[in-house]
Amino acid sequence: MITLTSSDGETFKVDEVVAVKMQTIEHMMEDGCAETAIPVPNVTGKILAKAIDFIKKHVETTKKEELRAWDADFIKVDQATLYDLLMAANYLDIKGLLDLTCQRVADMIKGKSVEEIREIFNIENDFTPEEEKEIRKANQWAFE
């Protein structure tokens, strides 16, 4: 069993077969640093719990259809949780979860106009006024 401690002090005991799916943790296990509890400073208990749930489900189930349906349900979370899960998957290097969360965020971009994308993702328009003018002139369709 491997023990993980979240940023807000929650501890999680996971089987090795689950822990190795977090590449970051697996490397630590290989380096012999997994004897005591491993701190996961960037991830809260709430998110770490979800990430562990994801891995457990994918370890237990092999049926693609069932996993697909479960993933679709699993990822129905608010934007903040989605980002937190994405960051956790990135930091802990959990490939399946990273793909799922990135795809979900990518789906938020699909079909959106430039202004809509800026709004959803809180993007600062860092084009110079001249650049912005050029872009709007060349691509009127994007701003309608």
Next chain:
Amino acid sequence: MTGNMRLKEDEEEEEEEGASPIIYGDVLELILSHVPLVDLAHACLVSDTWKHAVSSSLFHLNKLRPWLVVHTQTTRSPYLTSTHAYDPRSRLWLHVDKPPLRHVSPLRSSHSSLLYMLSPSKFSFSRDPLHLTWHHAQPPLVWRTDPIVAAVGSRIVIAGGSCDFEDDPLAVEVYDVESRSWDSCQSMPANLKDSAASTWLSIAVNGRRMFVMEKNTGETYSFDPSTKIWNGPYELHPDPAVFFSAISFAGDRMILVGLIGDAENVKNVKLWKVDEETMECEKVGEMPQLLLEKLKNENSNLASIGVTMQGDFIYIHNTSGSGALLCCEFKIHDEIEWSIIENVIIISDKTRMGRLVFTCSDVGIHDVHKALSSDNRRFLYSP
């Protein structure tokens, strides 16, 4: 791993609960690798940071891949056309919604992204990836119903396909795109007399030459439109068991796809790379049996296949209109990866209405921008 998010700092206003964090760096590029090309065209206009992230993501994580464009056309006037495209980078189908072409006649293509229409009054062609620009020219002197047409460099070669008894069945004419003029030249070799039409001949084209091969025998000739000279014959028959083959260029490679066995019982489909200078064939791949079954569909008859190639991609379809659409990609060390294209239902439905014409293009963000800037053009995701 570098931190890739920070909360937006509001100096004057109070911090919003659940303000969405700003995504940048590795994570942004990873997300963008999941975004289809037609949406990346919007994403790169959002900010300078995103513009660079899109470029970087395309270069490092998920590069552009050539689209397979399927044009379906009804067989009678006004020859209504609808266009669907498959983007293998994102594995999805798009319906390309665009204004109808004016003065339409049957659409044809003989290689890669070339699309053309030939009528008694006009010869029209388009070579750009999304066929936004059409070049209209006088028709060739000889009226042809089923010629081979090839865009070689800045010239278009039209050969064979004549149906009038008075015309030379082997007549060749070359159109110079820059000077907008036709020139007649040396006829096709006499050996091709009985098969001088696109029904019987497969062509492979690169920037300098056109290679013409009889699909059933593998007898091949090459034509250089700048010297107007035919060379050959060459025998492209790498395996005596091949009863049908097609050639085309995938990037710099001339590839021959051969059906082995006979039409009622095709045993294999193999791929050879042909050396342009020596015309020798080297086997580079073989279709997995499972995919061959899908290509045949329920019908065990597979008399001929159509191939469309661009860059590292080869698309193969059953010319009867049924069966699966297959794709193979040259990967590192020229290893071939085979796959089947999903959700071809859209296409199968259309087949009943008319003809299918396949083209293959390298579509980039610039092309998508141009298309969207053109009148009423849209890309819609097919469900």
